[in-house]
Amino acid sequence: SGDSISDAELAAREATVGPDDLCDMLFTSGTTGYPKGVMYGHQQCLQAIDAWATRVGIREHDRILVIPPFFHAFGYRSGAIVSLMRGAVLMPHLTYDAGEILKRVAEEKISVIPGPPAIFQGMLQHPDLAKFDTSSLRLGVTGGAVVPSILIRRMREELGFAGVVNGYGLTECGGYGTMCLASDPDEVIANTAGKAAPGVEVRIMGDDGHFLPDGKPGEVVIRGYIVMKGYFNDPKSTAKTIDPEGWLHTGDIGYFDSDGNLRIEDRLKDMYITGGFNCYPAEIERILSQHPAIGIVAVIGVADERLGEVGKAYVVLRPGTSATEKDIIDWSRANMANYKCPRSVEIRPSLPTSPQGKVLKNILREEVPQDA
Known part of the structure; x- marks a missing residue:
């Protein structure tokens, strides 16, 4: 039915959408409490995805297997939307099954897989891993949980990824925060979450509200265009999460090393x-x-x-x-x-x-x- 809409009518509708208008609303996972709707604007959404895709190295014609669901930032932004923006092939995968994933990689020549460490750990755990052709794999993008250095090495050596990148982000920042470069040394990729994107500030804050020097752990706080517009119909939680200076309090413990890369220690609650x-x-x-x-x-x-x-x-x-x-x-x-x-x-x-x-x-x- 899209053919019934004229180009002029389409242009008129597009012209009514502003860069700060609400683009989408994803919900927090609910593992730390009742899920909250995270409101995100059009410009910050596209800008954050473009910066992320440039940093990790998503290419035109990449074949991206998207395993996380589209209601999650990883599947939605780092899978579906980035494919549209970069001209990559979006290949959704309905349910997580390591054997089925390995089969699709072999049969459909998958080149990029974004997802949490559990996805790659499951592939490595599969008893028939050696029987599948994974030579098409080029880039593995992970984060969102503990990423052991041995997992990075095994992704390269046993799954055949030419590049593996690790990052840190949360739904309240569009799913982003910091990211390694695809060209970073293995040690940096395995042990850090990289540096903040251009235009984004990431600092470490102590219990007293003061910023801490490099090497000293404290709460990770983020400020910049990637910070959400707020929680839907929840100004109290919004004010608790984003302080008057615009810093978003993540609830994560981390520190910056001597090279300026962020190292995440853990959740405060854990x-x-x-x-x-x-x-x-x-x-x-x-x-x-x-x-x-x-x-x-x-x-x-x-x-x-x-x-x-x-x-x-x-x-x-x-x-x-x-x-x-x-x-x-x-x-x-x-x-x-x-x-x-x-x-x-x-x-x-x-x-x-x-x-x-x-x-x-x-x-x-x-x-x-x-x-x-």
Whole structure:
């Protein structure tokens, strides 16, 4: 029915849309509370996507397999809209299944896959990985959760990605924040979330509201054109998230290294305290991921009568490997500070995940008895 609309009528309708008008409204995941509608304008949406695509290296005619759903910033902006803007081929994938993804890569010559680490971990975990032709893969774009350095290496060596980039962002900033360059060294890509896009400020703020120097961890705050217009019908939450100076408070802990790259430590809410020591699950998960038998790991804090809280690790083993709870705890004691070591390990065939591929730690926490 689009043919019934004249060019003049189309132009007239387009002329009524301004750069600051509401473009879309995505909802937060709800893993930290009730989902909130994030209002985003037309210009900031297109500008943020264009800056991201330039930084990571999306090309015309790339074949982009989009696994995250279109109600999520990764699938919508870094999949559907970027394909339209860059002239790439958008290839949606309805449900997450590692075998089906590997089959599509081989049969349809996929070149780019954006998504959280769980997507790539699942591909690497597949027992028949070696039987699939993944030579068409050029660029893997990840972020949104802990990205262990070993995962970056395995994506290159075992899946065949020529380039892997890591970044940091949140729905309140359009899904963006900082990003590595495709040309950055492997060490930078594996261990940092890169630098802020042009026109975007990212700083580290202490509890007292003052900015902290490089190397000192604190809350990540963001200011610039990528910050949302606000939460839909929720001025109270908007004011709580965006301060009077325009800084968006992310609730994430991070710091800048000596080269100016952002390193994310963890969510403020995920931190637990063991015998007076702050423990960041993301850091512990990165270390545990280096264990030769661990494919996927999630760490939470559980109640402990003596220490207040201690770590519990949920582990999915790599195909063809074996390890016991004692093996993993012994390895932990040899590879990290004692207070960081998980006091218990539960080995499972899989972990609960959201449609976006994030491990749902709230479900794991609910399983732990209150008097643990």
